[in-house]
Amino acid sequence: MSEPTDLRTDLQYSEVEQELRGNVRALLAARAPQAATLARTESEQPVDTALWRALADELGVTGLAVPEKWGGAGAGWRETAVVLEELGRAAAPVPYLGSAVLATAALLAAEDTELLPLVASGEVVAALAVPFAAAPRSPFPSAVQLRSDGLLHGTVHLVADARTATTLLVPALDQDGTPGLYAVRDFTAAPVVSLDMTRPLADLTLAGAAGRRIASGEAAVAALDTALAIGAALLASEQLGVAEWALETTTAYVKQRHQFGRPVGSFQAVKHRLADLWVSVAQLRAVARSAAGAAAAGSPDLPVAAALAQAFASQVTVVAAEEAVQLHGGTGFTWEHPAHLYLKRAKSASIALGTADRHRAALAQLVDLTL
């Protein structure tokens, strides 16, 4: 059975991280209130590019995980995870997970010094061209091929954060079947009606696109797998933010909403459900911190930490969002109330980067609990 590398992984938030959180939260409160986010989902611009620019230029958080020598902030995945918590809490429609996590992790693994500074600065929004449901430890995708014309051909369905991306990182097979990872700027992204309205997906088509190979063979396989593992590990922090929003908003609502002459939150059944939810969210916080720590440390325990994080976060966050809808009563079921944005985010995130079922199956292999 695998052992966590360091029993004493720091599961707290540092003062720097708390300060970072405060800055991101303040920006989101000012620039991305929920009513605006909801209205945006039915506009021509479901992704908030102005908010993205503010995160990049004003807070400089798009390159947290990138070393300073490659144009980043030289922080790491733990700090990136704190930003994700806040983005989840706000259901913010920005391509942070896709560009600053998935694509950045792939570029870091491939040590692509050409794109890293551009992506770290937020100038280029990049997307990893894999279906959003793809889990770590999956077979290398064959959806895109490098043909004899030296160009990439293929279609990749349901890619997250690709709608505003200007550069794709495309896993593709060449004519010998050798895996490669290519940077591509010539593609079309067809919008898909997505369950998560604040993270619209797109179908990508590469119809003879030129690509710059940034990794090949084993290195490409490793870069893709590391990116997906880090993505799965860090997505848990975004899910934590969603769950925290659900818990806090619902707690505030049941204190104020009266029925039968009493606050709804004075009924013990409601109290106990929220207490149970608080326990789950507190556990998710520890799990998410552990996963971010494993990513930050490049720990050999990352596959376990990531699978654990997704197996756990996907359950808790969906329950949190579902409880939020239920305990808001009819109000929580209306379009006007933001609860549905979080429900859709929670359910989609539970499928993203592998379902809980898929991650439990991975754990069975990793910790020797096979059939």
Next chain:
Amino acid sequence: MSEPTDLRTDLQYSEVEQELRGNVRALLAARAPQAATLARTESEQPVDTALWRALADELGVTGLAVPEKWGGAGAGWRETAVVLEELGRAAAPVPYLGSAVLATAALLAAEDTELLPLVASGEVVAALAVPFAAAPRSPFPSAVQLRSDGLLHGTVHLVADARTATTLLVPALDQDGTPGLYAVRDFTAAPVVSLDMTRPLADLTLAGAAGRRIASGEAAVAALDTALAIGAALLASEQLGVAEWALETTTAYVKQRHQFGRPVGSFQAVKHRLADLWVSVAQLRAVARSAAGAAAAGSPDLPVAAALAQAFASQVTVVAAEEAVQLHGGTGFTWEHPAHLYLKRAKSASIALGTADRHRAALAQLVDLTL
């Protein structure tokens, strides 16, 4: 996908059944109070043979499922199920499931007119010599063999209701590997310390025992499988009785027990848990009636009904007994309070005749939900 034979299976209790229930309940209240049952578990006679005689002689319920022409009461499995409900509700230490259900079902399938009148009258307590955890649709057991000496040799572990049985029905293979079902009177039963103190198990040894073959080949296989399917179907009614006891006793307790100057049952979290439990028990009642009905009708849907009954009853009844312990607080955890008898009965019954997991796997085959 298999369809229930008759969408309109009667799921009610008839007036005759309700009268039968009243008689059994009155007898058990008078002769098998829980304090006596608890004391008996640590005595030399954990099984209440006097109660058995009363059920047989005074109420005539040991042969309910046996036609009158074979010495029975000519009722059926539905009526037998009502008796089981009451025995479960009383945690009564009698070999009814073993003799009046499992062994009787095997004898009926084999049409063994020699033993049927003796078992129906309760004069002979018979046991089906299979491990109590054996599920329907298992491979025919090979624990006992008919050797060249023409005698039966072997050991069968953890057999229910065998401690007071004078006759065994033993599935055994002859030297050609042909299955047979044998009536055996020469055996030793070694008591086993059982989790369910009110249904002690025994290990059976046949050290060269003469057996009368009552079925052979396919008929033996079918008789054993039918007996196990009917046993699984009817055990759900006993489990229903256990769950009903747990729900009713706990409901009564929380009405009377005060903490914080209020009945514990006035706290909404407690109310909602008991409401949920009531819903589950009401569902179990329908499921158990359906299973008993399928057994009574000899329905081709019996395998589904039995697997459903065990998959469902095993979950609900354990939860009911666990909630009883919890909601009685410390009291429910003491030896003096009967709750633990029901907890042990519920957990053991959830394993008996196949675990819920095992029955779900059977359903996957039966209703075409395979992997």
Next chain:
Amino acid sequence: MSTPEVTESSLRAAVRELLAEHDPVRTPVAEFLGARYDAGLAWIHFPEGLGGRAAPRSLQQAVNDEFAAAGAPTLDPGRHGIGLGMAAPTLLAFGDAEIHRRFLRPLWTGEEVWCQLFSEPGAGSDLAALGTRAVHDGDSWVVDGQKVWTSLAHEAQWAILVTRSDPSVPKHRGMTYFVCDMTAPGVEVRPLRQATGEAEFNEVFLTGVRIPDSRRLGEVGDGWRVAQTTLMNERVAIGGSAVPREGGLIGTVARTWRERPELRTPGLQDSLLRLWVDAEAARLTGERLRQQLAAGQPGPEGSAAKLAFARLNQQISGLELELLGGEGLVYDDWTFRRPSHPSMEGGTPGYRYLRAKGNSIEGGTSEILRNIIAERVLGLPQEIRVDKDVAWKDLPR
């Protein structure tokens, strides 16, 4: 209660007689149903002349079966369920002869659609907290307020309406119940959009709506008791029809499982089997309830059936998205629309998942249903009430 000569066979004979005179297939629906009403074969336990013949309710099934076997028309329950299930029994119980004469027949024939103006933004689970004011003015009432979650308000001619007629007494005592004309001046219906993107329901704004006192049901101040009659009939109506195995959402997911072997995993199989078991248990429980009702023993299982149904729909639709994996990330259409016939089975998996969330809220939240079971079935103590003896106007909100 019933005249001795009404028997199942006499009823079946009466149906056959009606069928002989009115071709069930060729006669226009409203005309056929009108004839059925006039023959006392609509609600057979209603009085003669009002669609019934004062017969035992338990014989209704035989009448319905006989009509169904002949292919006779029935009304769409999605459009007429509130009228048939809730308004009609209340009109009968609390209306006078003029109310009966005016409303019951066109309700039964489907010529008039009904809706229910009960819930308000501040009165959901706690219906008795409602604040829509009704002020007596001459021989009519003037009504002002806002109702919410109103199905069919945009299609209905008539509504059953509960109002606050006296704010100075405790909340259960100051309500009055009316029949409200939905075409009257001051009635404004606005669609209420929900998480699925569509608007099944409405908000209804009542501004100076005048209702004649002759359209009052029950006494002034007795509206709570009238509303209880309405709601009791709602609960009885649920779970009333026989369902085949795999009849609900579980059948949809089971079919996906069978048709899409590439989606299968051992873990998802276990989840599916657990839900299959729960769904079959709920189905059998509904069938047992149906048999009990047919045998004239209505039990409290109606609340339990709705609780179980909501939980199952939510769990099954949640599993369906997980089973579909990437395909579960898409939706069909967020565009605002007004479906006339919302259907779980007809939608997409994403729609089902979202719509099922409403199942534990609409028509009594699961929390309220648990209270009902705990208090009325198990006899557990009522919640401590702080609102029993306080004038409605002084309640905290």
Next chain:
Amino acid sequence: MSTPEVTESSLRAAVRELLAEHDPVRTPVAEFLGARYDAGLAWIHFPEGLGGRAAPRSLQQAVNDEFAAAGAPTLDPGRHGIGLGMAAPTLLAFGDAEIHRRFLRPLWTGEEVWCQLFSEPGAGSDLAALGTRAVHDGDSWVVDGQKVWTSLAHEAQWAILVTRSDPSVPKHRGMTYFVCDMTAPGVEVRPLRQATGEAEFNEVFLTGVRIPDSRRLGEVGDGWRVAQTTLMNERVAIGGSAVPREGGLIGTVARTWRERPELRTPGLQDSLLRLWVDAEAARLTGERLRQQLAAGQPGPEGSAAKLAFARLNQQISGLELELLGGEGLVYDDWTFRRPSHPSMEGGTPGYRYLRAKGNSIEGGTSEILRNIIAERVLGLPQEIRVDKDVAWKDLPR
């Protein structure tokens, strides 16, 4: 709060000095611990002369680590946990100098065992309802009543005891707290047998037990506040030590899974993996709590940890029996016995299943813990209290 010169390095130096003078392996345990007490290295945040040196509590871990590294002896928490964790802080906070002098040292050295006389048959979750009477008589008190669920009562010399000294005032105001001599006349200890067959706990009957007023802790009538100090320390004590992955019951079941391939099924695997995930999440949460406590930020997560621990133990031990199938039908021994060291991991699967049922009752039921989290952490309204202003003697029971 602390003298500035106390630092981690000065403490470590003091420990090493003590170790140099007292061989941690060869010195008799009580003597070694006595020396540690006298050197102010027992509870470092206690005052000088009482086992401490008024140092910050956050430095205790370093002291403990230093002793542990040298193989120094510690007391068995099963036997001395109540004394060390609950009695000592209460004695310090509410005892006078004579109490401190008489009791703290032998408690620390393990020469005297303590138990806790709190719960009563009628006062479990509602501890403040307790009815054991204490009547002032001269310069002592006479105590009559019954306590229950008392660990170690049959081994203890001393008890912390809460009594009802004034039944005529509301329940929280009429309690008084004492140190009780368990060898005094009138103290009778009877084993309390539990569902597992054994008796870990006791009932304690107090009949005319005389306690000198000098053994009172806190003011007359102020026993509730004193008891809160005791219980707060109990909650802090839980979940304090680092646990490796698969450290609890989940490890036992995982080993069975690995060693017994014949037991495996896809459905059980899914259940096992779900519990593995939950157990690992709970472990990491405990570790986060431990880090918080070490950093001097005790949070309310202690209640959460106990809640999660109880649920996990129950679910895991339940799954274990299902996994074992037929073997899960047996038990080891129902014979009445008095284990001195009950251990979940050491028992049989059947024992674990039954014993785990107590985890959600003992030391605060899961229901009470949920109330605590809801009210103290989430700030939700308190339960409506009907017992706040009623004299204890007039409360319904």
